[in-house]
Amino acid sequence: MQYKEAIELMINRNSMKLVTAPAPSDEELSLAFTAAMSAPDHGKLRPWRFKVIRQENTKTFVDYAINLRQNSDKPLTDEKLAAVRQWIDDVPLFITIACHIDYNSQIPEQERVLATGCATMNLINSLQMMGYGVFWSTGIATYIEEFQTGLGFDPLDYRFLGFLAVGTPKMSIPQKERGDYHNFVEEWSAPL
Numbered sequence: 001m002q003y004k005e006a007i008e009l010m011i012n013r014n015s016m017k018l019v020t021a022p023a024p025s026d027e028e029l030s031l032a033f034t035a036a037m038s039a040p041d042h043g044k045l046r047p048w049r050f051k052v053i054r055q056e057n058t059k060t061f062v063d064y065a066i067n068l069r070q071n072s073d074k075p076l077t078d079e080k081l082a083a084v085r086q087w088i089d090d091v092p093l094f095i096t097i098a099c100h101i102d103y104n105s106q107i108p109e110q111e112r113v114l115a116t117g118c119a120t121m122n123l124i125n126s127l128q129m130m131g132y133g134v135f136w137s138t139g140i141a142t143y144i145e146e147f148q149t150g151l152g153f154d155p156l157d158y159r160f161l162g163f164l165a166v167g168t169p170k171m172s173i174p175q176k177e178r179g180d181y182h183n184f185v186e187e188w189s190a191p192l
């Protein structure tokens, strides 16, 4: 593939929330996780941690998240809950994301969280380039400690960063207006 084609795929990528089976195959997931391993990473800490939740376990994951949220001090309204259910019950694969906190490391936490974000972006780009729909969510119970612990990411050792919903898009993925990069890029030549 020419580099322009690869870049075009990134330029035209869009998240897609509404997905259904089939999920990526083991081979496709393996390729995407291999790409995640190439994220920039100060100190070679490889702080990213992912857990794959396959279709036979998605109901357990979703019910666990929703029950914790509904028993929290900020339960979803009936209307919101119905909308969440309509989306999430059809998702055939989730990938949870966390950053490992290494207390002995000299590398600041924000750098490790950024490296985890970069690894996740490689994962997202790879899966989207294969034609899958991907949506990064920090919704439902992401910020409830018990949820993080239940997923195996003890908040003492990990920063939980949400989950990817992955599957086959239910419809063609709408393109978004992305804005003009000139408004985000400036030249610098000397201290202000």
Ligand SMILES: Cc1cc2nc3c(=O)[nH]c(=O)nc-3n(C[C@H](O)[C@H](O)[C@H](O)COP(=O)(O)O)c2cc1C
Binding pocket: 013, 014, 015, 016, 135, 136, 137, 138, 139, 161, 162, 176
């Ligand atoms: C760390 C992170 C967490 C996110 N959490 C949510 C979320 O909980 N709910 C939501 O509607 N969008 C969330 N988003 C945004 C969507 O994943 C998606 O990026 C957004 O809908 C814009 O689509 P795009 O990726 O095509 O630009 C999150 C994005 C990131 C990077």
